[in-house]
């Protein structure tokens with residue numbers, strides 16, 4: 001103790017700690033170069049990291065752990081017992097033994113504004129900012145800016161890391177968004193462990209409600225994959241074994257697997273050259289010339305003689321198919337429409353028929369979403385969902401996902417084990433509020449790609465009609481020398497993908513469908529030219545400039561070679 005400060009012998013002070021006057025420290029640990037202002041008290045078993053600034057009049061109680069580089073404003077108050085009492089039940093004064101110390105952690109680089117109160121058992125994430133005067137009642141995610149009583153997330157700090165010109169640019173970064181939300185995601189695991197409610201229950205129901213709302217759909221039924229979502233949606237909508245379901249050949253095989261697993265057979269319709277989605281003209285042509293009526297007046301496929309019962313437009317790469325005319329044709333021919341929205345969480349379509357913007361998942365009889373990790377809304381594992389405005393259909397999907405049960409051990413139909421894990425539902429629910437922002441960031445990056453590449457005559461960039469708001473699950477350009485471009489980008493450390501290199505009608509798995517090469521010329525031509533460039537919400541401007549620079553370098557080299 002000196003004339004102004006009260007510092008007990010058990011305090012561990014790092015090198016160059018700077019202390020003001022009237023400080024009270026006991027049993028705590030302070031890291032090097034930290035500055036502590038006047039009238040600060042730090043209690044036993046509390047720790048403060050290196051290079052922190054603790055402003056005057058703050059109270060840091062037992063159980064608080066402040067990591068390095070943290071700023072604590074004036075008069076910040078920590079609390080470490082959720083249920084403090086002065087007296088015991090018999091009226092005697094409580095002792096230290098009655099005090100139940102709970103831990104609070106302030107992670108690296110966070111800033112806590114003046115006058116903040118932080119309740120016990122809280123974690124404030126890395127680099128987060130808590131606005132002055134807030135009352136923090138639950139965990140604050142990393143990089144979040146929160147304020148108010150109770151403190152709520154206002155926005156997130158843009159993480160624009162500086163990359164050097166030689167750093168690789170990944171095709172997809174799945175690590176950063178999970179680090180941003182780490183403390184909340186870990187909280188879901190904790191809640192799962194504490195309740196052991198691993199299958200079904202409130203975490204699933206709460207997510208279903210929120211996702212139905214996000215899609216402007218009446219119902220959402222969460223299932224264990226996008227493939228099962230599509231299979232269950234088709235079955236619940238009335239597709240029967242032996243039917244034909246029309247779809248496009250340039251989709252992921254899961255679309256046609258789901259059709260086959262529902263007992264039906266896929267038949268294909270070519271795509272629109274500009275949007276890469278189902279061509280309305282080809283669908284109409286198919287219905288008029290490749291289909292006929294059987295003796296009962298039912299629509300049949302002339303290739304197979306089977307009943308055609310449904311059409312599955314795929315909202316490929318995050319852009320919705322031209323739904324108005326597809327729905328009109330389906331209506332005219334009595335077809336069920338199930339949207340494959342597995343790549344299109346949040347995509348929008350301006351319906352000229354309804355005169356308003358519509359969300360993916362709200363237009364067909366039902367829609368299927370995938371929550372595979374790389375999707376715009378991805379689980380930390382497998383997941384999917386069916387959305388629909390038809391309550392009865394939703395009820396059937398609920399039975400299909402759960403062994404056909406209408407209630408426990410009452411199996412009205414034979415179903416499947418197709419439920420979404422409760423922990424995955426909880427994790428998706430943490431991510432869902434960020435989806436609109438992530439989609440907006442993807443759209444910003446797509447707008448930059450367009451601005452920087454639109455004049456390049458050696459490539460085609462994605463076409464977004466005025467009626468579409470794509471969520472750019474993938475950013476797919478076309479190049480005549482696709483392999484050359486991929487090799488060039490790979491040599492420059494830039495990741496790419498091909499979605500998808502072989503149209504489904506030419507896959508071995510579908511040899512029995514007997515489609516010839518040339519059957520779907522647009523899908524075949526496009527599949528030989530497409531390259532998916534890096535596209536994810538956290539793609540930085542610098543990373544994107546590098547991608548663009550290398551695309552331009554490749555196309556101008558190949559142009560010179562053609563001219564020579």
Ligand SMILES: Cc1ncc(COP(=O)(O)O)c(C=O)c1O
Nearest residue numbers: 225226227252254255342370372
């Ligand atoms: C267009 C499309 N349909 C269906 C699926 C199937 O989803 P999942 O992988 O969740 O089964 C995917 C996912 O990759 C997809 O991209």
